[in-house]
Amino acid sequence: MEIEVKGHSGCQVDIVRENNDLYIYKSSYDKKYLDRLVKQVEKQQEAWRKEYQHVRIPKIFNVVQDDDHVSIKMEYVYSRNFIEYFESAGFEQVDYFVKALILFIEKELVASPLQLVHTSITLDKFEDVKKKIVENPLLSNDKEIEKLIIESQKRFTSFGEQRTIRIPLGLCHGDLTFSNILFNGNNYYLIDFLDSFIESPLLDIVKIRQDSAHLWSQLMYVKPYDKLRLKIICEKIDYEIDSYFRKYEWYREYYDIYQLMNLLRILQYAKEDNVINYLKCEIGKMLSNRQGEVIEKTIVSNAEPSNKFSLIVPAAADTDDDSLPYVFNLNEKGIMLCVDAIMGLNTDIFDDIYYTILRKHVEKFSIDEMLNLQFRRFSLKNVHIIVLDNPTISQTETLYQTIKQAGIEGGIFIKDADGYYEAEIKCENSVAIFQLEQMEIVDPQHKSYVSVDDMYYITNMIEKKIIGHNFNAGGSCFVDSELFCNYYEKLRAKSKKVYVSHIIYQMLLNRYQFRPIEVYNYADWGTQGLYKYHLRNK
Structure with missing residues (x-):
């Protein structure tokens, strides 16, 4: 065969x-x-x-x-590529991978003593690259590239004012990108070794950060994947790699110039418009020192400590035909679905309860008055209705606007309006979970999935990709609403669509602990069809 x-x-x-x-x-x-x-x-x-x-x-x-x-x-190695691996990797696997990379490069460094290298070697390579860029008919008349070359020339001229530099010489892979790593469990196979104009471990760090900082290999991947999640992982890897090697003077002094050289060397062979435009952007960032902001545990809450604990029910979904969303329908007991959604919880533990709805539903259906009737019927106290003027593009944006508009402080429990369950909730970082095998019918493509370790801590959470039998039952708890907002703001700057699972996964990578909350008597009304099935089988 x-x-x-x-x-x-x-x-x-x-x-x-x-x-x-x-x-x-x-x-x-x-x-x-x-x-x-x-x-x-x-x-x-x-x-x-x-x-x-x-x-x-x-x-x-x-x-x-x-x-x-x-x-x-x-x-032949049975393996997955980096996209497939990172799509389902928990925070422990990401940590493990980073440690493996660092150990590999450290072993290279042991065999690569510091030596004096003439800067003329690098300057000659730059001149060769510049010549090939000019000779590339797709690049030669590009005014932006002309400006980038002029600015790059200044950097290399300044670099050449030193006759020699002191860097480690000896071993390097030569093309240590994510695309040249095969992922086999917790073993990582390196392929496609390449000879380099300078055989230095510094060049391997440059190539790894070509992917972790500049996301190069993702550009070559054509299948659909969660771009924000991969960006979160890459930035975490980049932060750890950069932080670790900054202890070496040669890295601090010469990484930038060799990464600039690296990106220019890729540009010289570029033939596709999207690749050319991407490289122009990344080279421009290098020259202007505009590196992407990495989300680390330095994101903190500046709010005064608060013992308040609030329940938020986002019910601001929009419909294509301007009809009333089905979560405002009444069940057989005359209870609105979005109100029935919290009846399995002990609402007395919450200082305040917030329902978020759209103004269009207030003006057309008086949904705020209907909700208030329900709250009075069930003697729900300290319930507030937050009205948003416009639809949002995600649940996290709805939550963010709710917190900001209402001035919510302290812990928050977020309860989806399209399902019911019973659970004991307390104010700690946590996720409500239920098991797939306990469901008679399920809508798997609209769930987020959760991995739990033997010590009963959450290690992974991913959107719309089955990684185990636990899925998010529609409830997440954060001990600090401001921290939630800070993470949302940072991730929203990177992607229009941010899920709660993205925020939790980013926090997991940054060493925040989340516990699972097991729920009981779960009923999923995630779609109109699921709700009808629920009614038929009660």
Whole structure:
């Protein structure tokens, strides 16, 4: 059996079954590339002979070389790519990956003593790159690129005022990007080693941050994925990598100039408009020192400590035909669905209860008066109706506007209006969970899913991707409403659509602890169809 897959740099890559085992065959007939390919193979073989903690190198079994052709037979690794891996990775797996990268580069540093390197090597490379950019017909007449080259020239001229620099020389992978890492559990296989104009671990940090800071490999991925979640993970990795290596003077002094060189080297071969525009943006950021803000645990609440605990029920959903959302329908007992949604909770523990609705529903249906009748009927105290003038694009925006408009302080429990459950709630960071196997009918694509460890802490939360049998039953608790708002503001600056699961996942990465809340007698009214099913089967 033979499967051909897409290769890079003029190589053909085939997956071949031999005696029930799979192998990778990588080959090239490009005479200009053959010598370089052999050097890369030798580099991979040398790395395979070394032992790295959590990092593996696929074994090369055979190399066939003649004047016109090179063919390499190597180990096939069952694995996932970085998007697939990070799509379901909990905070512990992200931490583990970062530690593996740091240990790998540290081992390179042990074999790479600090040495004096003439800056002329880097300046010559810049001149070569600049020449190729000018020769690229897609780039040569671009005024923005002309300005970037002029500004880059100033940086490299300033860099060249030093005749030599002191950096570690010896070992490096050469192209240590996320796309060249195969994820196999907690083992990470490095592939596609590359020779570099300077063999330094500094260049490996540059390539890793090409993805963690500049998100390069994501640009090459065409399948749908959660872009905000991946950005959250990349920024976390970038923060940890940058923070760790800042202890080295050579990193602090020379990282920026070599990352600039790296992005320019990618630009010289760019052929697609989206790639060119992306690189122009990232190079512009490097030159203006505008790096993306990383969300770390430095996000704190400046509010005075508050013992208040509030329940928020966002019921500001809009409809395409301007009809009244079904959560305001009455059930067989004459209870509005959005009011019945909180009847399984002990509402006495909350200082205040907030229902958020849209002004259009007030003006057209007097929904505020109908809600007040329900509150009086059930003797619900300290209930406030927050009216939003315009529909929001997400539940988190509704919650944010509610907190700001009402001046809510202290802890908040967020209860979805489209479901019922019973649970004991207390003011701690937590998520209400229920098990899929206990559901007769479920709408899985509209759920967020939760992983819980043996110590009963939440380790992962992800939107619309099943990672286990626990899903969010429509309830989340935050001990600090201002902290919730601060995280929302930072994430909203990166994406229009922010889910509560994004906020919780970001907080998990930043070492905030969340507990699961097991709920009972769960009823899901997440859609009109589910509610009708619920009525038929009561």
